[in-house]
Amino acid sequence: xxxxxxxxxxxxxxxxxxxxxxxxxxxxxxxxxxxxxxxxxxxxxxxxxxxxxxxxxxxxxxxxxxxxxxxxxxxxxxxxxxxxxxxxxxxxxxxxxxxxxxxxxxxxxxxxxxxxxxxxxxxxxxxxxxxxxxxxxxxxxxxxxxxxxxxxxxxxxxxxxxxxxxxxxxxxxxxxxxxxxxxxxxxxxxxxxxxxxxxxxxxxxxxxxxxxxxxxxxxxxxxxxxxxxxxxxxxxxxxxxxxxxxxxxxxxxxxxxxxxxxxxxxxxxxxxxxxxxxxxxxxxxxxxxxxxxxxxxxxxxxxxxxxxxxxxxxxxxxxxxxxxxxxxxxxxxxxxxxxxxxxxxxxxxxxxxxxxxxxxxxxxxxxxxxxxxxx
Amino acid sequence: xxxxxxxxxxxxxxxxxxxxxxxxxxxxxxxxxxxxxxxxxxxxxxxxxxxxxxxxxxxxxxxxxxxxxxxxxxxxxxxxxxxxxxxxxxxxxxxxxxxxxxxxxxxxxxxxxxxxxxxxxxxxxxxxxxxxxxxxxxxxxxxxxxxxxxxxxxxxxxxxxxxxxxxxxxxxxxxxxxxxxxxxxxxxxxxxxxxxxxxxxxxxxxxxxxxxxxxxxxxxxxxxxxxxxxxxxxxxxxxxxxxxxxxxxxxxxxxxxxxxxxxxxxxxxxxxxxxxxxxxxxxxxxxxxxxxxxxxxxxxxxxxxxxxxxxxxxxxxxxxxxxxxxxxxxxxxxxxxxx
Amino acid sequence: xxxxxxxxxxxxxxxxxxxxxxxxxxxxxxxxxxxxxxxxxxxxxxxxxxxxxxxxxxxxxxxxxxxxxxxxxxxxxxxxxxxxxxxxxxxxxxxxxxxxxxxxxxxxxxxxxxxxxxxxxxxxxxxxxxxxxxxxxxxxxxxxxxxxxxxxxxxxxxxxxxxxxxxxxxxxxxxxxxxxxxxxxxxxxxxxxxxxxxxxxxxxxxxxxxxxxxxxxxxxxxxxxxxxxxxxxxxxx
Numbered sequence: 001x002x003x004x005x006x007x008x009x010x011x012x013x014x015x016x017x018x019x020x021x022x023x024x025x026x027x028x029x030x031x032x033x034x035x036x037x038x039x040x041x042x043x044x045x046x047x048x049x050x051x052x053x054x055x056x057x058x059x060x061x062x063x064x065x066x067x068x069x070x071x072x073x074x075x076x077x078x079x080x081x082x083x084x085x086x087x088x089x090x091x092x093x094x095x096x097x098x099x100x101x102x103x104x105x106x107x108x109x110x111x112x113x114x115x116x117x118x119x120x121x122x123x124x125x126x127x128x129x130x131x132x133x134x135x136x137x138x139x140x141x142x143x144x145x146x147x148x149x150x151x152x153x154x155x156x157x158x159x160x161x162x163x164x165x166x167x168x169x170x171x172x173x174x175x176x177x178x179x180x181x182x183x184x185x186x187x188x189x190x191x192x193x194x195x196x197x198x199x200x201x202x203x204x205x206x207x208x209x210x211x212x213x214x215x216x217x218x219x220x221x222x223x224x225x226x227x228x229x230x231x232x233x234x235x236x237x238x239x240x241x242x243x244x245x246x247x248x249x250x251x252x253x254x255x256x257x258x259x260x261x262x263x264x265x266x267x268x269x270x271x272x273x274x275x276x277x278x279x280x281x282x283x284x285x286x287x288x289x290x291x292x293x294x295x296x297x298x299x300x301x302x303x304x305x306x307x308x309x310x311x312x313x314x315x316x317x318x319x320x321x322x323x324x325x326x327x328x329x330x331x332x333x334x335x336x337x338x339x340x341x342x343x344x345x346x347x348x349x350x351x352x353x354x355x356x357x358x359x360x361x362x363x364x365x366x367x368x369x370x371x372x373x374x375x
Numbered sequence: 376x377x378x379x380x381x382x383x384x385x386x387x388x389x390x391x392x393x394x395x396x397x398x399x400x401x402x403x404x405x406x407x408x409x410x411x412x413x414x415x416x417x418x419x420x421x422x423x424x425x426x427x428x429x430x431x432x433x434x435x436x437x438x439x440x441x442x443x444x445x446x447x448x449x450x451x452x453x454x455x456x457x458x459x460x461x462x463x464x465x466x467x468x469x470x471x472x473x474x475x476x477x478x479x480x481x482x483x484x485x486x487x488x489x490x491x492x493x494x495x496x497x498x499x500x501x502x503x504x505x506x507x508x509x510x511x512x513x514x515x516x517x518x519x520x521x522x523x524x525x526x527x528x529x530x531x532x533x534x535x536x537x538x539x540x541x542x543x544x545x546x547x548x549x550x551x552x553x554x555x556x557x558x559x560x561x562x563x564x565x566x567x568x569x570x571x572x573x574x575x576x577x578x579x580x581x582x583x584x585x586x587x588x589x590x591x592x593x594x595x596x597x598x599x600x601x602x603x604x605x606x607x608x609x610x611x612x613x614x615x616x617x618x619x620x621x622x623x624x625x626x627x628x629x630x631x632x633x634x635x636x637x638x639x640x641x642x643x644x645x646x647x648x649x650x651x652x653x654x655x656x657x658x659x660x661x662x663x664x665x666x667x668x669x670x671x672x673x674x675x676x677x678x679x680x681x682x683x684x685x686x687x688x689x690x691x692x693x694x695x696x697x698x699x700x701x702x703x704x705x706x707x708x709x710x711x712x713x714x
Numbered sequence: 715x716x717x718x719x720x721x722x723x724x725x726x727x728x729x730x731x732x733x734x735x736x737x738x739x740x741x742x743x744x745x746x747x748x749x750x751x752x753x754x755x756x757x758x759x760x761x762x763x764x765x766x767x768x769x770x771x772x773x774x775x776x777x778x779x780x781x782x783x784x785x786x787x788x789x790x791x792x793x794x795x796x797x798x799x800x801x802x803x804x805x806x807x808x809x810x811x812x813x814x815x816x817x818x819x820x821x822x823x824x825x826x827x828x829x830x831x832x833x834x835x836x837x838x839x840x841x842x843x844x845x846x847x848x849x850x851x852x853x854x855x856x857x858x859x860x861x862x863x864x865x866x867x868x869x870x871x872x873x874x875x876x877x878x879x880x881x882x883x884x885x886x887x888x889x890x891x892x893x894x895x896x897x898x899x900x901x902x903x904x905x906x907x908x909x910x911x912x913x914x915x916x917x918x919x920x921x922x923x924x925x926x927x928x929x930x931x932x933x934x935x936x937x938x939x940x941x942x943x944x945x946x947x948x949x950x951x
Contacts, residue, residue: 080521130698134705137449140521141653142697148650149691156687236729284646288529295522338537347533353526357519358512589821596805596816603803606765607816607861608791711807 026368034303037310041208045201046193052317058204060313061211062269067293068218068305069261075299076222077254078234080136082287083143086150087124087259089281091116091266096167096276097160104170113267117260124259128252151282166277175203175271207268214261219302221257230254231300288346289316292353298363307365320345397708401672408680419561421679427567429668429675430574431636434629435648436655437581437667438622444598444662444712446615448510449517452524453626454652455531458645459501460494460627461634462539465546467493468635475549483551491631498627502620510619528646535642543641546634570632577625581664594618598662598711650690651678654697660707669708716778718743718869718899719764724773726763733759734770735923741869746891746900748914748931750907756923757903758800761871764901765797766790777869796862800873804854806847810838813846817861824865831860834890852883859887863894870900876909888912911935 040047044057066088073079091113098112127146134142154161161167173179179199182190190197221227233240233247241247270276280286289312297308320342327340338344360367405422412418439453467490468475474486509527513519552566585591597604597614605611633648634640651674659670674693681692700708719741726734733756741747751757762768764775766787775783782790791797805813815821832839835856841849846857855875862870876884884906891900891913904910910917910931917934919927927940934940 074518078518080518130702134701136517137443138657138701140449141657142701145650145654145694145697149694152690153687288525291522291525343541344533344537346529347537350526350529350533354509354523354530357523357526361519589815592808592812592816596808596812599805599807600803602767602787603799603805604816605787606767606791606797606799606803608788609816610786610788 030303030307030365030368034306037306044208045204046195049195054200054204056313056317058207058272060309061207062265062272063290063293063309063313064306065211065214065218065265065268066262067290067297067309068215068302069258069265070290071294071297071299071302071305072218072221072230072254072258072261074294075301075304076227076234077230077251078136079251079255080140081143081255082140083124083127083147084258084262084290085282085284085287086143086147087120087262088266088269088286089150089154089278090120090123091263092270092276092281093154093161093167093266094119094263095267095270096169099169099171099270100167104172106172109172109267109271113264113270116266117263120259120263121256124256125252128255129248147282147284147287151278151284154278154282162277164278166275166279168275171203171271171274173199175199175206203272207272210264210268214264215302215306218261222302226250226253285346292349294363295353295356295361296363298366298369299361301363301365301369304363304365308363311364316345398669400708401669401676404673404676404680408676408684411684412680416561417683419559420563421683422676423561423563423567423571425676425679426672427564427570427574427636427675428679429672430571431629431632432648432651432655432675433574433668433671434577434632435626436629436652436659436671437578437664438625439652440656440659440661440663440667441594441598441618442622443656444710445594445601445618446514447517447601448514448619449520450505450510450524451521451649452505452509452527452531453623454645454649455528456498456501456623456626456645457630457633457648457652458532458535458642460498460630461546461640461644462535462544462630462642463497463627464490464494464631465544465634465640466539468547468549472547475547478550480551483549487549487552487635491628494627494631495624498630499620499624501627502623503616505623506616506619532642532645539642541642543639546638546640548635548638552635566635570636573632577628578664578668585664590617595711651693654693656707658697658700658707660704660710662711663709666707666709666711716743717741718778719901720776721760721764722774722776724760724763724770724775726759726768726770728759728768733923734763737773737920737924739918739925739928741899741901742916743899744895745915746895746902746913748910748917749901749903749920750905750910750917751903751920752905755920757905757920758873759923760920761797761799761873761901761903764790764871765795794866794868796867796870798858798862798870798872798875800877802854802858804846804849804857807845809843809845810849810857811842813857814838814861814864817864819865827864827866831864834893835860852879855879855883855887856890859890859894863898867898870894870898872900872902874904874906875902876904876906884909907941 041057041061045054048054048057066084070081070084073081073084094116095109095113098108098115102108102111123146127142130142155164158164176199179202180190181197181199181202195201229240229245229250232243233245233250237247266281269281273280293308293312294305295308296311297306298304323340323342323345327337327342330336330340339347356363405418408421409415409418412421435454435457439450442453443449468486471486471489474482475490477483505527509523510520513523548566552569555562555564557563583591585595593604593609593614597611601611604614630644630648633644637644655667655670655674657670658673659666659668673696677693677696678689682689685692717740719739721737721739724734724737725732726737737756737760739749739760749757749760759768763770764782766782766785766789770783773783774781777790777793777795780793782793797803805816808816814823818824837849837853837856838860841853846854849857859872859875862872875887879887888909891902894900895913902910902914914931917927917929917931918925927934
């Protein structure tokens with residue numbers, strides 16, 4: 001419990017110090033996995049054409065952006081915030097309200113989404129400047145309060161936001177299944193591998209390409225001088241301050257950047273779902289999901305966001321089915337079916353999460369890349 | 376060279392400081408509310424409701440403040456104890472059936488005290504377990520603490536859902552505490568008076584413990600400088616367990632009281648209160664029960680006044696209050712530790 | 715006579731920084747013994763390591779016959795070692811009386827010892843019920859030292875007691891320390907050579923986490939060349 005054992009398990013030491021025997025093969029594994037995932041996502045409409053899989057794929061794309069932007073805060077800079085879903089929601093609601101009010105057109109998306117992003121940036125700036133000068137712990141609580149207030153406001157200002165039920169709206173015609181991107185000789189949508197090239201494909205690629213660009217931008221940020229400063233701040237704030245970096249300025253900057261990216265992810269989600277409501281963008285469950293994904297994947301690693309999101313999304317969709325089967329099979333036993341009830345999904349998630357934070361604080365990718373260490 | 380007479384604002388400020396400083400805040404709030412609300416009887420009802428609510432939140436928050444002040448541990452799972460206390464209290468009240476709902480005041484109170492005691496004892500035991508299993512492995516690592524305690528919060532809520540199911544549970548209120556009395560033209564719910572008095576009693580007990588006993592001395596010293604207390608030969612880790620258990624027990628007690636107040640509870644109760652509890656801890660400052668009490672009273676009053684004046688802004692108003700206070704006093708109003 | 719304290723090849727790290735590199739030291743029983751060194755040399759780290767607040771990566775610490783390297787701080791304190799840290803470790807929110815009560819073994823005071831403290835440090839008696847944060851820097855230091863001597867201790871570790879204090883107060887402290895040293899052993903860590911010179915019987919110079927010179931204070935005080943070699947210290951009056 002003494003100072004020298006103060007756990008800097010999450011401070012990743014430089015690759016030089018920590019490359020171990022498994023480091024090389026660990027890296028290969030991670031890159032391979034990410035490569036496969038990227039490929040799968042790029043070709044998803046053709047590989048997994050059913051509706052449910054499409055939704056899973058799109059959700060994965062959006063959440064990779066969301067989780068990676070959260071990792072910028074928690075993994076790279078060491079800031080714990082519970083307001084991320086709030087910014088996500090602002091982008092989504094901005095887009096949704098605009099699409100509902102202005103009709104389904106790209107101007108609505110640009111205007112509404114843009115407004116959402118700007119609002120997120122402004123709010124992030126205010127919260128950041130105000131609270132980043134107080135203790136980290138207080139900051140976390142402040143973000144929690146802010147997010148809660150936003151949730152309450154969203155459900156209460158129902159004329160504006162549709163309240164608990166949310167808003168449904170139409171999206172640009174380009175994304176409609178009726179729109180044919182390429183027609184064949186008979187005037188119907190051309191098919192590639194049996195899948196019609198219509199607006200649905202366009203919609204998916206809109207989400208996929210945007211997410212890809214955002215993700216690459218974040219990787220760029222992390223590799224840039226800004227990224228190095230942030231990591232220096234996370235490792236030893238006093239020292240960074242002593243060297244001359246104005247810590248509050250940098251923290252606020254990254255907080256705003258992360259907020260803006262989260263809002264942009266919100267735009268994507270809003271356009272994809274054609275629906276926005278507190279349960280899909282603002283709820284605390286989503287914040288928990290983000291936390292879990294970032295920890296599972298590995299804090300402080302962009303690629304970890306990819307792995308974490310994919311693992312958890314797949315698990316969420318398909319493990320619940322498994323649990324339901326299990327509950328049916330054990331229906332005659334006492335406690336067991338209650339424990340296996342798919343609604344108790346969170347119980348097992350929570351336990352798994354706790355174990356993860358104990359034993360693998362650097363997450364899957366972190367451990368494979370040999371980053372950090374447990375003391 | 377110093378002036379012989381200080382300027383008027385400085386003198387006023389000095390006078391305010393001398394007569395309690397920030398302790399005037401609730402009074403100021405109450406006065407402003409009176410002006411805005413207009414009718415004294417409505418104001419009085421709201422004020423009493425606010426004070427009662429404040430006391431219950433004080434129970435929930437004071438433990439967290441001390442735990443964080445002393446142990447530097449942030450337990451995002453603290454509200455799980457509130458939920459547990461609420462459900463256990465409700466269950467015991469339901470079991471005792473006639474004792475509680477019947478007309479015999481002595482039985483009523485016994486039933487109530489049993490319910491509160493059950494909740495409190497459970498809180499203490501759960502706290503012991505929590506500290507050993509969840510908190511202890513991640514001492515000093517704030518990031519992992521936050522993560523692990525959030526995980527523990529999820530698990531706890533799921534366990535409550537598992538045991539009690541998802542439907543809201545009605546909470547039988549002891550017959551002797553139902554209804555209101557009319558005092559000076561104002562209708563006052565008896566339960567609220569009881570909640571206020573109980574909270575006050577707990578505060579006094581805590582105050583005496585902290586300021587008149589050796590244990591309390593250790594805690595107060597530990598909040599300021601844990602290392603030095605160890606260097607003086609005291610096992611601070613034992614102190615930790617005690618304080619953690621006490622804090623969790625208090626949270627459970629607060630939860631039980633809140634259950635009685637609400638009449639109907641769901642598993643989300645802890646999470647709902649969590650925001651207010653955190654706001655109280657931040658406003659009040661870490662490590663001091665005076666701070667927690669002051670913060671709780673402010674939050675309770677604010678919530679009730681604003682719920683009447685601008686219902687949609689009730690929660691937001693407290694958040695704005697917190698931001699305003701943080702701007703003015705980044706460490707809270709009456710912190711015992713300025714770290 | 716066997717040394718009361720002995721450090722053998724102690725290496726201590728803080729986070730990823732190595733502070734003590736093979737620190738070896740013997741402190742004879744009785745009297746005042748000084749560790750001199752400039753800022754960042756490892757003086758505070760040495761005391762904190764002895765006290766168990768930081769655990770060494772390597773090496774051993776013995777108190778009399780006991781290996782205390784792996785002991786927890788409270789147990790080390792209970793062996794009869796008192797610690798007066800660099801920031802004095804005063805509990806500002808508590809009164810002087812409450813600060814002193816914490817230092818007494820069971821909460822009560824030996825009247826004779828308390829009287830002696832009142833005599834050496836009158837401010838203690840004067841501000842008995844006042845909160846400690848209201849004291850001046852010098853008074854806080856007196857309180858810190860009083861806490862260390864309210865019960866008889868075998869070894870007192872003191873970290874830079876004169877830091878930031880006025881020369882007149884320092885003079886008083888020299889007298890007080892001399893009196894205290896009659897009944898116990900003091901290990902004093904200092905930057906102020908003048909103060910150290912007035913009190914210390916033996917001296918060890920620490921630089922870069924290890925001892926670079928050890929000997930009697932008299933020898934060092936009398937040898938200007940030696941001083942020049944080892945001490946780029948403030949030579950305060």
